[in-house]
Amino acid sequence: MIYLDNSATTQPHKEVLDTFVQVNESYYANPASIHEAGVEANTLLDRARAQVAQLLHTEEQHILFTAGGTESNNFAIFGITKANTHKGKHIITTEIEHPSVLEAVKELRNEGFEVDYLKVDQNGKISLEELREKLRKETVLVSIMHVNNEIGSIQPIEEAARIIHEKSRATFHVDAVQSFGKLPIQFNGDLGPDIITISGHKIHALKGSGLIAFRKKQNITPLLLGGGQEFGLRSGTVAVPQAVSLAKAARIAVENLDMSMNKYKKWHDELIQFLTEFGDNIHLLSTKDGAGHILSLSVKGLKGEILINALQKRGIIVSTSSACSSKQTKTSHVVEAVKVPSEFKKGVIRISFGAKTTEEDITEFKKAFTNVMNELKGEKQI
Structure with a gap:
């Protein structure tokens, strides 16, 4: 099997799995307990937190471990807005965010918040001028993803941060689930985002692990109430094995960032060149200046499921535009936002x-894709 669906989830690194098992076996005590075993577990947790804080250039007390990207995004959005209604009730986000952002914002709109959605161009990028125009005195939160999970478009995060911090009192949240470990993202003084969210299973850690990181102390309302763990912001017994294994995966990702970026960019450009050889049968949703690890395309007049199944028969695993919406029959909101031509809307993979x-995986994909296209052409499906 050649697995090319890493934006849906990744296979955990062996060393990450080994760490998870070892911590479960030897440091299984509750880190909130005051006995020796609990203190040892808490020391390990503190070490993991410090490691992540160092990678993101922030303070240890500004790292909270969660159960994944959805919880982290919900925590950032609900936590900031609920705690800052005295500043206003206006939110800005984009029309191509992940559902864990869009649905949270929709709920707040039902509760009386005003929401502005930034449009994107055909390449999936926002307009900084529109962002500037939409900012108000009452804006309490701006939430913009770094890399889009469906088409790989990269938003100008540093420029957006500069505008937001100059023109408003809003908190700037960045969903970095698809960018951390693939592109540089960290807190950079006043020029960076205020909050970053990360998911473990996108960087070869475990499902059920994630984190939310702050550039500086935030006024934020907890979503979970109870024993006051995680600095009183996320109650519940902390999953130390998940936190430690996530920290390990994060360190591996950052240490290999330059090598990974170069490798992904090479394959991305190579496949774009390869796909252009199929002429007007192919529509590329991803562009050369997008994230190197994501490439979305569509075949004219063909359902994505047909293409996925045909490739799977040849041992190639890809997905429709988003694993979160792949089982739904309606067209993705991202596909609609970037105005994919109607004859290509159903065929996005x-x-x-x-x-x-590996390099061999890319070579095998090209062979399999060529065979599938020839087969479908013979059957006159394209």
Whole structure:
């Protein structure tokens, strides 16, 4: 099997799995307990937190471990807005965010918040001028993803941060689930985002692990109430094995960032060149200046499921544009936002690379795709 669906989830690194098992076996005590075993577990947790804080250039007390990207995004959006209604009730986000952002914002709109959605161009990028125009005195939160999970478009995060911090009192949240470990993202003084969210299973860690990181102390309302763990912001017994294994995966990702970026960019450009050879049968949703690890395309007049199944028969695993919406029959909101031509809307598939992808995988994909296209052409499906 050649697995090219790493933006949906990744295979955990062996050393990450080994760490998870070892911590479960030897440091299984509750880190909140005051006995020796609890203190040892808490020391390990503190070490993991410090490691992540160092990678993101922030303070240890500004790292909270969560159960994944959805919880982290919900925590950022609900937590900031609920705690800052005295500043206003206006939110800005984009029309191509992940559902964990869009649905949270929709709920707040039902509760009386005003929401502005930034449009994107055909390449999936926002307009900084529109962002500037939409900012108000009452804006309390701006939430913009760094890399889009369906088409790989990269938003100008540093420029957006500069505008937001100059023109408003809003908190700037960045969903970095698809960018951390693949592109540089960290807190950079006043020029960076205020909050970053990360998911473990996108960087070869475990499902059920994630984090939310702050550039500086935030006024934020907890979503979970109870024993006051995680600095009183996320109650519940902390999953130390998940936190430690996530920290390990994050360190591996950052240490290999330059190598990964170069590798992904090479394959991305190579496949774009390869796909252009099929002429007007192919529509590329991803562009050369997008994230190197995501490439989305569509075949004219063909359902994505047909293409996915045909490739799977040849041992190639890809997905429709988003794993979160792949089982739904309606067209993705991202596909609609970037105005994909009608004859291509149903045929969108996504190829995504990870740390375990090889040069041979790319070669085999090209062979399999060519065979599938020839077969479908023979059957006059395209």
